[in-house]
Every structure is written in structure tokens, then in C-alpha cells.
Amino acid sequence: MLPPRTILQGRERTQDADAAIRQTDTDAALARLSAVRKGYLTDPFIAHLVPRAQLQSPRPPLINIGTYVRSHSIDHLTGEWMEILKREHRQCQIVSLGSGSDTRFWRIATGPYKDQLRVYVELDFPEVTTKKAMSIRKSRELSAVLGPPEAIAVAQGGTALHSPKYHLLPCDLRKLPSEVLPSLLGKILSPNLPALLLFECVLVYMSPEASSTLIQWFVDYFSHSSDPRILGALVYEMFALQDSFGQVMVKNLRSRNVSLPGAVPYGTPQSLPERFTRHNFTISKAQTLREIREKHISQSEVERISALEMLDEVEELNLVLEHYAITWGVKLDGSSELSNSSWAKWGMKSIVNVSNECE
Numbered sequence: 528m529l530p531p532r533t534i535l536q537g538r539e540r541t542q543d544a545d546a547a548i549r550q551t552d553t554d555a556a557l558a559r560l561s562a563v564r565k566g567y568l569t570d571p572f573i574a575h576l577v578p579r580a581q582l583q584s585p586r587p588p589l590i591n592i593g594t595y596v597r598s599h600s601i602d603h604l605t606g607e608w609m610e611i612l613k614r615e616h617r618q619c620q621i622v623s624l625g626s627g628s629d630t631r632f633w634r635i636a637t638g639p640y641k642d643q644l645r646v647y648v649e650l651d652f653p654e655v656t657t658k659k660a661m662s663i664r665k666s667r668e669l670s671a672v673l674g675p676p677e678a679i680a681v682a683q684g685g686t687a688l689h690s691p692k693y694h695l696l697p698c699d700l701r702k703l704p705s706e707v708l709p710s711l712l713g714k715i716l717s718p719n720l721p722a723l724l725l726f727e728c729v730l731v732y733m734s735p736e737a738s739s740t741l742i743q744w745f746v747d748y749f750s751h752s753s754d755p756r757i758l759g760a761l762v763y764e765m766f767a768l769q770d771s772f773g774q775v776m777v778k779n780l781r782s783r784n785v786s787l788p789g790a791v792p793y794g795t796p797q798s799l800p801e802r803f804t805r806h807n808f809t810i811s812k813a814q815t816l817r818e819i820r821e822k823h824i825s826q827s828e829v830e831r832i833s834a835l836e837m838l839d840e841v842e843e844l845n846l847v848l849e850h851y852a853i854t855w856g857v858k859l860d861g862s863s864e865l866s867n868s869s870w871a872k873w874g875m876k877s878i879v880n881v882s883n884e885c886e
């Protein structure tokens with residue numbers, strides 16, 4: 528048995544490391560705010576989730592462009608998903624894990640696919656959800672999208688918030704999902720409706736085993752349905768960290784007490800789809816942000832973006848974008864027709880079409 532002082536030091540270390548992981552949400556939110564202010568992205572909601580937003584300084588062009596490519600790609604994939612639902616007159620549930628200060632719920636709930644959204648759930652550490660719940664309550668713009676005041680309830684000592692479609696829940700995603708998630712999600716998610724899981728820069732902070740157990744829990748949850756089962760998932764994060772550029776990223780983050788155990792199994796672009804194939808997903812694909820920027824962003828967008836700010840470090844930008852990727856997958860079960868349906872073709876395809884049209 529360890530002496531008590533050692534145990535305390537260990538716990539303090541874990542708390543410090545968790546605080547550093549939570550801090551990455553501030554980085555993501557500030558990057559988004561900067562990209563919005565500079566005209567890369569449109570998002571009327573982010574400023575309401577960043578404290579003293581008006582005093583925040585803009586980020587360098589390289590960060591703004593990276594944030595744009597990341598956001599554009601994830602918006603595109605979620606948009607494609609919602610478009611399939613719309614065509615099929617279906618609704619779906621979205622679960623955002625490690626949601627931080629993300630604004631996607633508000634953007635979908637005020638956008639063309641709002642009727643396709645049955646429920647949107649966000650999960651993060653209680654410290655993060657408490658802050659977000661307070662910001663939502665304080666902001667008329669954010670609260671108004673959730674519904675009338677009497678339909679919005681703060682719960683679990685201020686760490687959770689419920690409304691007719693939107694639920695914000697506290698949770699440590701590294702904990703055994705079978706012990707934590709049934710009580711949190713059981714009354715909110717239906718196994719009978721299509722679901723989309725979003726992991727935007729979160730699994731990289733967890734062990735590969737914890738990530739796998741988490742994804743498998745959702746796979747099992749959505750297998751308890753008599754209807755055809757449609758489960759989509761999308762992961763955005765850094766990978767290929769064993770090369771010299773990757774090692775610099777690792778060192779920089781380590782100096783902030785952040786480690787990236789989740790990146791270890793993903794040394795190459797080819798390894799990324801294993802994220803979902805190991806859970807028997809029907810399709811699983813991945814692209815680096817560099818590929819997406821070069822192949823899947825329309826010419827008109829490329830021109831619009833390059834007119835916003837001067838970027839001198841194109842090589843450095845490419846190096847950064849090569850170390851981030853989006854992996855997406857779909858698990859289709861219960862009907863042979865599904866394997867020929869639009870779901871099985873979900874992906875980046877139509878951005879290619881847009882750029883082809885422009886060529």
C-alpha cells in the first residue's frame with residue numbers, strides 16, 4: 528500500500544492533468560471566436576459562451592485556417608447526415624462527447640435541419656457543464672433556442688441542464704460506461720432512432736481502451752432495437768505524433784500537463800478507420816485536414832478564405848493539417864436494404880462535387 532502522502536500527490540497530479548484537459552476547451556472556443564470574428568466562419572452563438580469575448584485577441588492566420596477546415600468538414604458531415612434524414616422523413620439523436628463550449632446544437636436548432644433533430648445531448652466534465660449551464664442561463668440568445676423558460680431546468684446541483692431537445696450532462700467519459708451512462712442517458716436516448724456520435728477532439732485525451740469501451744457501449748445500446756439500426760460516428764483529432772513534427776506537438780502539450788494517450792494506436796492515415804472497424808461498423812473512412820483542404824473545399828471558398836488574411840507559412844500550415852484527421856463511420860444493422868442506402872454513402876463526397884462544379 529502506498530503511504531498517504533504519495534496517494535495525495537497522485538490524486539493532485541490527476542486533478543492537475545484533468546484541469547489541463549478541461550483548459551483545452553478554452554483553446555477551442557477562443558480559436559472558434561477568432562475564426563468567426565475574422566470572417567472564416569459564421570456562428571452567432573460562440574461569443575455567448577466565451578467569457579469577456581469582446582476582450583479576446585484574434586489568433587494567428589494558421590490557427591484560423593485550421594479552425595475553419597476543422598469546422599467546415601464537421602459541419603459538412605453533420606449536414607450530410609441531416610440531409611439523409613430529411614429525405615427519409617426521419618429524426619435523429621445527436622450525442623456530443625466532450626462537447627465543451629461547442630455551439631453545434633444552436634446552429635442545427637436554428638438551421639434548415641431543425642425538424643430532423645429529435646434530441647441533442649452534450650457530455651463533459653462537471654466543471655465544464657456547470658460553466659456552460661450558467662452561460663446558457665445568462666444568455667437570452669442561447670436560452671431562447673432551448674424553448675420557453677419554464678421548459679428549461681438546471682439539475683444535479685447546477686451541473687446539468689435539460690430542455691425539450693437539448694440536454695447537458697456531467698460525466699467523466701473515462702469511467703466505466705455501463706456504470707455511468709444508463710442513468711444519465713437511459714431516459715433521453717431511444718435505441719429505436721438513428722443516432723450520431725460526435726467526438727470532436729476528446730478521445731485523444733483518453734486511453735485507447737477507455738475510448739473503445741465507450742464506443743462499444745453505444746454500439747450495444749443501439750443494438751437493442753427491433754427497427755433497422757443506424758448509428759453514425761465522427762472523430763476529429765490529432766494523429767501521427769511519432770514523427771518529428773508530432774513530437775513537437777506532444778512536447779508542447781506535455782509542458783502544459785496534457786498527454787495524448789489516445790493517439791498512440793493511430794500512427795498513419797491508414798490506421799484511422801480501425802477506430803470503427805473494430806466495432807464492426809459497416810463503413811469507416813478517414814481524411815486528414817490537409818486532404819480535405821486540398822480536395823474537398825470548393826474553389827470559391829478557397830478564394831474567399833485566402834482573401835481574409837495573409838498567410839506566409841503555407842508549409843507549416845500543411846504540416847499542421849497533416850497531423851489532424853476526421854474519421855467517420857456508420858453501423859447499419861437489421862435490414863439488408865440499408866447497405867445500399869444513402870447512409871452507406873455518407874461522407875465527404877458532395878464537397879468534391881461542389882469543387883468539381885467550380886472547376
Ligand SMILES: C[S@@+](CC[C@H](N)C(=O)[O-])C[C@H]1O[C@@H](n2cnc3c(N)ncnc32)[C@H](O)[C@@H]1O
Pocket residue numbers: 548549550551552555556624625626627628629650651652655698699700701726727728729732733
Ligand atoms: C479540445 S476540447 C473540445 C471541445 C469541443 N468538442 C470542441 O471541439 O469545441 C476537449 C473537451 O473534451 C472534454 N473532455 C476531455 N476528456 C474528458 C473526459 N474524460 N470526460 C468528459 N469530458 C472530457 C474536455 O473537458 C473539453 O471540454
